[in-house]
Amino acid sequence: MAVEKLLKDEATQEKGERARMASFVGAMAIADLVKTTLGPKGMDKILQSAGRGHSVTVTNDGATILKSLHIDNPAAKVLVDISKVQDDEVGDGTTSVVVLAGELLREAEKLIAMKIHPMTIISGYRMAAECARNALTQKTKDNKENPEKFRSDLTKIATTTLCSKILSQDKEHFAKLAVDAVMRLKGSTNLESIQIIKKAGGSLKDSFLDEGFILDKKIGVGQPKRIENAKILVANTAMDTDKVKIYGARVRVDSMARVAQIEGAEKEKMKEKVQKIISHGINCFVNRQLIYNFPEELFADAGVLAIEHADFDGIERLALVTGGEIASTFDDPGSVKLGHCKLIEEIMIGEDKLIHFSGVEMGQACTIVLRGASSHVLDEAERSLHDALCVLSQTVTDSRVLLGGGWPEMVMCREVDELARRTPGKKSLAIEAFSRALQSIPTIIADNAGLDSADLIAQLRAEHHKSETNAGIDVITGAVGDMEKLGISESFKVKQAILLSATEAAEMILRVDEIITCAPRKREDRV
C-alpha cells in the first residue's frame, strides 16, 4: 500500500538516479556558465539586476557573476558557495574552482554510467587530490629570503592575475600599483588600509597610487584650503547639540524667556566643546559625524580646517596613516595623541575636489585612484584590482609560488596519472578521471583563446612527460612556451585552495542520493 502523502504539499523528493542527475545537471550548468570567462582570453558577462533601475554590471569575476544569480538547484548552490568562500579566503581563482568542481562531476557522471559506486569514486578522488597536492608542494619555489626576487615574483603574480581582467591592457602599470600598495602594508593582510577611489574620466592609464591619503570630502566654507605641518584630531563625536543622555530627562519650561535661556546654555555648551577641541592645539579636525553650521563657523573663526561626515573606514584609515587616536571626549587635551602630516591641500581629480594628506607619519596606508571611461569600467577595474591585491597579500604571508599557464595542472596531472597506474581496483578509474578533470582547465583556457586545444594539450603533455619542464600554454602566441621565461606565475595558496575546495564540493555532491525540497515559504504579495 503506497503512502499517499508523507511530505507536505509542494514539498518534493527526488531519489537515487534522479537526484544524482539533478545535482549533476545543476552543477555542470553553473560550471558551463562561468567557463567562458576563464583565462586571459576569457569573455565577460553582462549582469542586469532585476531590481529597480536595472543596473548593469559587466564582469569577468566568477564570484561576482555567481553571487548575482538566483539559483534554485541545491547542487548549484554548493558551487556558488565555494566560489564565495574562495573569494573571501584568497580573493582569486573564483572561476577556476567552480570549473574544476564542474569538471570533476562531469567525469564522475561518466563513471556512474559505468556502474561504479559513488563511494568508490570519492575515495579515488581523495587519493588523487592528496597526490596532486603533494606534487604541487614539491614544485613550489620560495623566494622570501631574496627581497628583489620576491618582488619580481609578486609582480609576475599580479600580472598573471590581471591579464584575465579588463585591466589587461595596462597590466604592467596596475601590477606595479598593486605590488607597491601591498608592499607598503609590510606583511599585514589588512586590505582595508588600501583605499580605492574611483573617479570617472581620463583613461585607465591615468590611475595612480598616492603615498598619502585622499579623503573624498570637501573643505568647509571659509576655512583654509592648505595647511602645512598639520596637527590632526580624528574624532567620532556628535557635533550637533548633545542630547542629554540621562534617561527620562525632559525640558519643562513656563515661559519663552526660559526657552531662550536654555537655548543659550546649549549654544554655550557647544561653544565650550569646540573650544576644548581647539585647545588641543590642532589646525585640522576630522569628524565621523556631521558638523553643523554653528560649530563649523566657530572652527572657521579659529582657522581650523574641519571636515565632517568622513565615513567609518575613512576615519580608521586616517587614524592609521596619521598616527592619531580616534577621540570622542575632549576634556584632557594633553594626553590625546594627535595625528600629523606635512601638508593638507585640496586637489582636483577630474571635476571633483578631494582633500589630500601628504607627508604622513606612518606609511602603511595608501590610496589608489582609479580613472576610467565609465562607471562600469571603474567597477570592474576595482574588482580586478581587488583580486590582485588579495592574491598578493596572501602571497606575502605564504610566499610559495608556482608557474602559471596550465603548468601546475599538467604537473598534477602527470603525478595523478602515475598514481592511477599503481593503484589496483576500480579506484584507479576515478583517479584517471581526476587527472582528466585537471587537464580540462588548460583545455578550456586554450579553447577560450580560440586555439586548437586538442593539439596544444597533447604537445604540453608530451613536454611534461619528458622531464623537468616549464612548459605551459602561451595564449598570446598560441603555442607551448616556457612559463618561466614568459614570467607567468601563480600563488601556491590560491592553487591549493582551488584544488581542495573543488574536490570537497564534488565529493559532497557525489555523496547525495536523495534531494528533499521543502515547500517554499509563502511570501505575502506586496503590491
Add this chain to the structure above:
Amino acid sequence: MALAFDEFGRPFLIIREQESKTRLRGLDAQKANIAAGKAVARILRTSLGPKGMDKMIQSPDGDVTITNDGATILESMDVDNQIAKLMVELSKSQDYEIGDGTTGVVVMAGALLEQAERLLDQGIHPIRIAEGFEMASRIAVEHLEHIAHKFEFSLTNIEPLVQTCMTTLSSKIVNRCKRSLAEVAVKAVLAVADLERKDVNLDLIKVEGKVGGKLEDTELICGIIVDKDMSHPQMPKRIENAKIAILTCPFEPPKPKTKHKVDIDTVEKFQALRKQEQQYFDEMVQKCKDVGSTLVICQWGFDDEANHLLMHRGLPAVRWVGGVELELIAIATGGRIVPRFQELTPEKLGKAGLVREKSFGTTKDRMLYIEQCANSRAVTIFIRGGNKMIIEETKRSIHDALCVARNLIRNNSIVYGGGAAEISCSVAVEAAADKNPGVEQYAIRAFADALDSIPMALAENSGLQPIDTLTAVKSQQIKENNPHCGIDCNDVGTNDMREQDVFETLIGKQQQILLATQVVKMILKIDDVISPSDY
C-alpha cells in the same frame, strides 16, 4: 460505524461533521500507519554505515543542507503524515539521549514495522505482536549486556575512546580526517569531564566554525573563541596576562526601572545634568580601571564617549558579547559575571594568559581568542572547511562524536559495531523464541529477523551481496561462538570487528532497540485514524 441510533430509532451523530473528515479503521489503519513508517525508514536506510549516502535538503528559505545525520534529515523534512512525525520524534529522542545512532534507530523501527505487517497478514492480533516485540527487546538488551566489554581508559590512555569516536565519524563526510577529529573530540570531552562523577557537561564545549582553510586545520583551543572584535579599532590586539572584567551592564547612564522624569527648567539644572552625565562615564571607566582589569567584556554596547574613554585609559573592551558566550568566558577564566559597576572587585575578575585578535582571509573577519585560561574546563573546537555546508555537517559530526565520548565516560561498556551486535542479538532472540509457548513466539522470531536488517542495510550500502554476506557472517558467529563478527564495510579483509577496531557504546545500542520497539508498539496499537480531510 460512527452513526448510532437512539431508542426511538432516530440517528444521532457521534463524530461531528463526518463527511469533512477522513477516517481509517482496523486493519486498514494499521496497514496505512505501517506503510508511512516504512517510507520514512526507507529514506534513511541508504544513509546507514560508513558507505552510506548523504541527503540534500532544501529548506523553505532556499538554504541547502547536506547531511548524513538521521535526526537532522528528518527534522528538516517537511513531514506531514502523523506516523512519519512519530518517527521523526523517535530519531530526535535518540539524538537527545545518546546523540549518535539516530539513523540506526529509525531503520530498526522500519524493519520491525515491516515484520509486523507480515504477522498482521497472518491474522495475529496486533497486541500480541506488540507483546512479543517487547519480550524480544528485553532478551536482546540483556544479551547485549552479556556480550558487552568493559574497556579501560584513563587520561593518559585515550586510544580506546578515540577508536570509538572514529567509528562514529567514519560514516560522515569528514571521514577523510576522522583520526584527527576524533582526537579533538576526545580531548575536548576529557578536558571538561568530571571523571569522579562520571559526567560531562557538553555545554562547556563550544563548537565554532568559520569557512575557509581546510578540514585538517580544525583544532581544539583550550579557551574560548568569540566572533567579535575590539570595540575601538586602535585598541591593542594582543593582551598577555589579561584580567577580565565580565559585565552585563551597559556603559551608559543608568536606566531605573521605575518611571521617573527629570525636569529641566533652569539653565543651572541643565548644566548640572550635563556634568552629572560626564561623571557617570568617567566613574564607570574608573571603576573598571581601579579593580585592576586589563580587558572589559560587556554584554551590551557602549556609547561613543565611553568607548573613547576606555581606549584613552588603555582599557581594551569588547562589546555585544552574547549571554552564552559570556557564561563560557566566565567559566573558563574563573571570573564572575558582574551586573553592576558598584560590585566590581578584584576577586571577580577572570584571568587569561593570552587574549588575541586574529583575522581571517581577505575580508575583515576577525575573531577574539581567549587562551591559557585559569580554568581550562571550557574549550572550543574551531572548525575550518571549504564551504558552509561542510562546516555545518562537521559541526553535527563533531557533536555526535562528543556525545559518544561522553557516553563512554558515563558507562565504559562497548559492543562491537558493523552489525556484529545486531547479528549476535538476532541469534540469541531466535533461540529464545523457540522456548516461548504462546503466539508471541512468531513475534519474537520476527524481531530477530528485524534485527538482521541492520547488517543487511550495511552490506547493501557497501555494495556487498546482502543476503550472502549476512548468512556467511551469521554462520561464522554461531560456529565460532564469536559475537565480534560483523559486516566488513570497508573491505579490510576480516570480519572480526575487534581487529578492525569498530566499537559502539552499549547504552547507545540498548537505547536504539528499546526506543524502536516502543515506537513500533505504539504504532501497532493504533486502530483508528481520524483526520480532517484536505481543505
